[in-house]
Amino acid sequence: SQTIHQWPATLVQPVGSPLSLECTVEGTSNPNLYWYRQAAGRGLQLLFYSVGIGQISSEVPQNLSASRPQDRQFILSSKKLLLSDSGFYLCAWSSPGLTYQETQYFGPGTRLLVL
Amino acid sequence: AQKVTQAQTEISVVEKEDVTLDCVYETRDTTYYLFWYKQPPSGELVFLIRRNSFDEQNEISGRYSWNFQKSTSSFNFTITASQVVDSAVYFCALRGPTNAGKSTFGDGTTLTVKP
Numbered sequence: 001s002q003t004i005h006q007w008p009a010t011l012v013q014p015v016g017s018p019l020s021l022e023c024t025v026e027g028t029s030n031p032n033l034y035w036y037r038q039a040a041g042r043g044l045q046l047l048f049y050s051v052g053i054g055q056i057s058s059e060v061p062q063n064l065s066a067s068r069p070q071d072r073q074f075i076l077s078s079k080k081l082l083l084s085d086s087g088f089y090l091c092a093w094s095s096p097g098l099t100y101q102e103t104q105y106f107g108p109g110t111r112l113l114v115l
Numbered sequence: 116a117q118k119v120t121q122a123q124t125e126i127s128v129v130e131k132e133d134v135t136l137d138c139v140y141e142t143r144d145t146t147y148y149l150f151w152y153k154q155p156p157s158g159e160l161v162f163l164i165r166r167n168s169f170d171e172q173n174e175i176s177g178r179y180s181w182n183f184q185k186s187t188s189s190f191n192f193t194i195t196a197s198q199v200v201d202s203a204v205y206f207c208a209l210r211g212p213t214n215a216g217k218s219t220f221g222d223g224t225t226l227t228v229k230p
Contacts, residue, residue: 043206043222059217088158100210101148101167104218106160 002027004107006091012113019064019078021110023091026072031093033074034104035066038088050074051096086114117142119209121221128197129229136192136224138207144168147211149183149190154204154223166190197228 003026013019025031035047046059048066056066063082067075074091089110094102118141128134140149151163164174166183174181178195194201204223 044218044220046217049217090158090160092160100212103150103162103165104208105162106152109158111158 002093002105004091004093004105006089006107006110008110009108010111010113012115013081015083015114016080019076019081019085019112021076021089021091021112023074023076023107024072025074025093028072028093028095030071030096032096032102033068034092034094035074035076036090036092036106038090038109040087044090048076081114083114086112088112117144117209117211117213117219119207119219119221121205121207121224123224124222125225125227127227127229130199131196132228133193133195134197134226134228136194136205136207136226138190138192138221140188140190140207140209140219142188142209142211142213144211144213147209150208150210150218151181151190151192152206152208154206156203160206163192194226197226199228199230202226202228 005024034049036044038044050056050068064078091107092104094104120139147168149166152160154160171183180193182191204225206223207221208218210218
């Protein structure tokens with residue numbers, strides 16, 4: 001069966017510091033991968049998605065970036081965090097291909113607080 | 116453009132009451148998929164159901180049931196005999212081909228079930 005991991009679970013960072021959040025998927029090959037952000041009490045905002053190694057699509061211009069160095073690894077980064085980057089970051093995967101029929105499955109999330 | 120509206124921001128019920136969560140969507144696609152997710156206090160989004168636009172048959176899974184009505188663009192979710200463990204934020208989502216398979220989420224409905 002497939003599992004998705006995210007770490008760290010919680011992170012407190014000062015403004016201006018760098019960020020690296022990691023997401024890995026097990027039990028599947030060439031998944032579609034997604035990064036979402038959820039602000040407190042709000043819905044989900046898609047940040048990035050990837051259909052393969054090195055292929056990243058950005059949805060919202062911001063100071064965040066994403067990379068996919070390996071098939072089942074998806075990393076969210078920032079060189080300098082802003083207060084507005086605080087939130088709950090969720091990684092998700094779906095089966096390969098640009099198929100809208102596929103269900104997205106979510107990881108446990110990372111709570112980021114920027115002070 | 117796609118849009119998902121969950122007009123009920125918060126709902127509070129007493130245990131054993133039935134509760135219906137509303138979801139109304141907008142899309143120009145003729146083929147699309149609808150999803151419901153549950154987000155308990157731990158934060159992880161748990162997949163509940165997927166329904167394609169050609170299947171208007173209602174579905175029941177234990178205490179959960181879903182009513183899909185294409186004529187009114189609604190995909191409502193009913194919990195029968197609610198329990199405290201049903202307390203969570205519930206999200207409705209839409210995926211279709213013209214949005215490159217990306218999900219459009221509603222803002223969520225926070226359900227509180229009191230003992």
